[in-house]
Amino acid sequence: MGRDRWSAAGLALLAVMYLLVARRYPLDTLATPGPGVVPLITGVVLLAVAISLFIVAGTERPARHVGGLSETGAAPTRPTESARVLRSPLVLAAALLLYTALLPRLGFIACSFVLVVLASRLMGARGWWRPVVLGLGIAATAHLLFARWLGVPLP
Amino acid sequence: MSELFVALTPANLLACFVGTVLGTIVGVLPGLGPAGAMALVLPLTIKLGPTAGLIMLAGIYYGAMYGGSTTSILVNVPGEAASVVTTIDGYRLARKGRAGAALAIAAIASFVAGTVSVVALQVAAPLVARAALAFGPAEYFGFALLGLVLLANLTGGSRAKSLAMVLTGLMLSTVGMDPLGGTVRFTFDLAGAQAGLSFVAVTTGLFGVAEVLASMAEPAASSAVARVRFRDLYPNREELRRSVPPMLRGTVLGFLVGLVPGPAATIASFVSYGIEKKVSRHRRELGTGAIEGVAGPEAANNAAAGGGMIPLLSLGLPFTPSTAVLLSGMLLMSVTPGPFLLRDHPSVFWGVIGSFYVGNVMLLLLNLPLVGVFARVATIPPKYLMPGVLVLCAVAAYSDNNNIFDVWVMVVAGIAGWAMRALDFSPAPLVLGLVLGPVLERSLLQALTIARGEIGGLWASGPASVMLAAAVVAFVAPGLMALVRRSATRTT
Numbered sequence: 134m135g136r137d138r139w140s141a142a143g144l145a146l147l148a149v150m151y152l153l154v155a156r157r158y159p160l161d162t163l164a165t166p167g168p169g170v171v172p173l174i175t176g177v178v179l180l181a182v183a184i185s186l187f188i189v190a191g192t193e194r195p196a197r198h199v200g201g202l203s204e205t206g207a208a209p210t211r212p213t214e215s216a217r218v219l220r221s222p223l224v225l226a227a228a229l230l231l232y233t234a235l236l237p238r239l240g241f242i243a244c245s246f247v248l249v250v251l252a253s254r255l256m257g258a259r260g261w262w263r264p265v266v267l268g269l270g271i272a273a274t275a276h277l278l279f280a281r282w283l284g285v286p287l288p
Numbered sequence: 289m290s291e292l293f294v295a296l297t298p299a300n301l302l303a304c305f306v307g308t309v310l311g312t313i314v315g316v317l318p319g320l321g322p323a324g325a326m327a328l329v330l331p332l333t334i335k336l337g338p339t340a341g342l343i344m345l346a347g348i349y350y351g352a353m354y355g356g357s358t359t360s361i362l363v364n365v366p367g368e369a370a371s372v373v374t375t376i377d378g379y380r381l382a383r384k385g386r387a388g389a390a391l392a393i394a395a396i397a398s399f400v401a402g403t404v405s406v407v408a409l410q411v412a413a414p415l416v417a418r419a420a421l422a423f424g425p426a427e428y429f430g431f432a433l434l435g436l437v438l439l440a441n442l443t444g445g446s447r448a449k450s451l452a453m454v455l456t457g458l459m460l461s462t463v464g465m466d467p468l469g470g471t472v473r474f475t476f477d478l479a480g481a482q483a484g485l486s487f488v489a490v491t492t493g494l495f496g497v498a499e500v501l502a503s504m505a506e507p508a509a510s511s512a513v514a515r516v517r518f519r520d521l522y523p524n525r526e527e528l529r530r531s532v533p534p535m536l537r538g539t540v541l542g543f544l545v546g547l548v549p550g551p552a553a554t555i556a557s558f559v560s561y562g563i564e565k566k567v568s569r570h571r572r573e574l575g576t577g578a579i580e581g582v583a584g585p586e587a588a589n590n591a592a593a594g595g596g597m598i599p600l601l602s603l604g605l606p607f608t609p610s611t612a613v614l615l616s617g618m619l620l621m622s623v624t625p626g627p628f629l630l631r632d633h634p635s636v637f638w639g640v641i642g643s644f645y646v647g648n649v650m651l652l653l654l655n656l657p658l659v660g661v662f663a664r665v666a667t668i669p670p671k672y673l674m675p676g677v678l679v680l681c682a683v684a685a686y687s688d689n690n691n692i693f694d695v696w697v698m699v700v701a702g703i704a705g706w707a708m709r710a711l712d713f714s715p716a717p718l719v720l721g722l723v724l725g726p727v728l729e730r731s732l733l734q735a736l737t738i739a740r741g742e743i744g745g746l747w748a749s750g751p752a753s754v755m756l757a758a759a760v761v762a763f764v765a766p767g768l769m770a771l772v773r774r775s776a777t778r779t780t
Binding site for chain 2 (some may be wrong): 136137140144147151154155158162163164165166167168170171172175176178179182183185186189218219221222225226229230232233236237245248249250252253255256257258263267268271272275279283284285286287288
């Protein structure tokens with residue numbers, strides 16, 4: 134099963150789970166439509182699209198890449214799927230989850246400092262003193278700029 | 289109209305300056321795009337109040353269009369998608385020693401197109417807004433639906449994948465309080481989800497965190513930048529003369545494409561390049577370093593950015609991720625864009641439009657002398673830049689509602705967005721589904737209620753029926769055309 138089939142199956146599963154939860158919300162009548170109407174339509178259409186994606190995925194040639202660029206300016210990325218390439222983003226993803234879990238306990242400055250040091254090391258920074266200075270700088274600047282100067286509350 | 293001069297107060301000028309500088313930097317840096325950057329500074333802009341805040345956001349939006357061309361020309365790395373075409377001839381011009389001229393023409397083309405499109409925006413937006421005053425729920429439903437279908441068609445790559453992303457966005461938009469009755473849906477008893485998923489959190493995740501994760505999987509780009517001296521910046525008379533027609537064609541075309549939902553700026557630049565290849569007197573030289581290949585697309589992408597503001601300002605419907613962030617910024621500042629914006633908040637409406645004029649002049653003055661500085665920004669290694677982006681993302685997501693739940697949403701959206709990129713799903717349609725979902729749901733339910741349950745009420749009026757018919761055609765046509773093409777190839 135190719136990548137596209139797997140992602141289509143994932144989308145179909147998402148649609149089914151969404152529809153199962155959506156059953157809780159009443160549809161009522163067409164004249165007084167209830168909160169369940171739009172979720173029902175959305176879920177069914179997504180399921181249909183996912184099924185068509187699954188069927189087509191086996192027969193279609195790969196999508197063109199030039200047209201696939203988004204307006205948002207995302208540069209085209211095509212990560213190769215070797216374990217070595219995937220390792221550091223996966224570690225960073227785990228670190229981000231941990232960061233969020235620890236934010237309310239350890240506070241913004243401490244958590245952000247550790248995150249920056251770790252992220253910068255994962256991205257190929259050598260040694261320790263540069264990442265540490267960078268971490269201190271970013272955490273302190275963000276704190277001063279947002280919490281002190283602009284009065285944005287931080288955890 | 290006198291409110292146009294609101295943009296000239298010192299505070300607003302400063303906001304415009306900061307916005308355009310930030311935007312140019314974002315445009316120069318590959319990776320983080322305008323939508324992500326605008327979402328990142330949302331918490332900051334809210335503190336500035338509606339007019340200055342929106343002026344700053346708009347400055348980023350415009351600045352990114354300017355900055356994107358700089359690295360395209362100097363380093364052959366497009367800073368954002370709308371500048372991809374500029375690399376073709378821009379970088380070759382730089383190799384020929386005409387980098388300065390190419391940069392200057394790009395800046396001038398952006399300036400001309402930006403200014404012309406603001407004039408058109410200034411004339412058209414109030415007219416559209418006045419027409420839209422007559423729009424009821426059925427018309428809004430038709431328009432939003434048409435927008436989403438066109439968006440899925442035009443996003444590029446697989447249409448079914450874009451459609452799936454639109455629907456996923458719609459699905460996420462149903463989390464929280466429903467828009468009419470007040471039933472709480474899909475929150476799984478999480479207090480933070482009651483008000484719905486934070487748009488800022490989803491956007492910073494999809495365009496900020498995901499971009500950082502994706503950049504780690506790529507090898508670092510080489511960072512050799514051609515040095516450009518100030519006196520090299522003058523294009524010669526021949527180059528100027530040759531740039532005028534493509535610049536004008538690109539402007540008109542870009543503005544029209546900007547009105548259509550989808551990644552308008554990117555499409556406009558590609559279409560402009562295609563047109564130059566057909567009609568330009570120097571079409572043979574395109575691809576080998578012709579100035580037309582810079583002037584046309586750079587004018588087109590800036591004009592498209594102006595055109596895209598019309599549906600936002602006069603209907604309240606954003607059709608690009610960047611204008612969606614502008615919309616959410618407006619809503620956070622209790623300004624509702626749409627037909628009533630001009631009536632209720634004239635100083636915001638004209639202030640933002642006025643700032644476009646100021647911003648365009650500022651960008652021209654900024655870009656010509658400082659081009660070398662901005663080009664050097666592109667050479668900051670990601671290992672020093674990206675960690676800061678992560679922290680900014682967390683600040684932006686948290687400060688939206690002062691809620692740690694939103695940081696969770698951001699991190700999950702970031703990881704999901706990284707996976708989506710790897711599987712060739714574009715995040716832009718998802719974001720627009722999320723933004724337009726409540727509009728679509730509310731207008732559908734209201735239209736049904738008004739029509740007393742008659743589904744025909746959805747297409748009872750002229751404009752509504754036209755838009756729904758167009759949506760159906762746009763939905764069915766690409767599939768039919770593919771079928772026709774397939775049977776044609778089979779018979780031959």
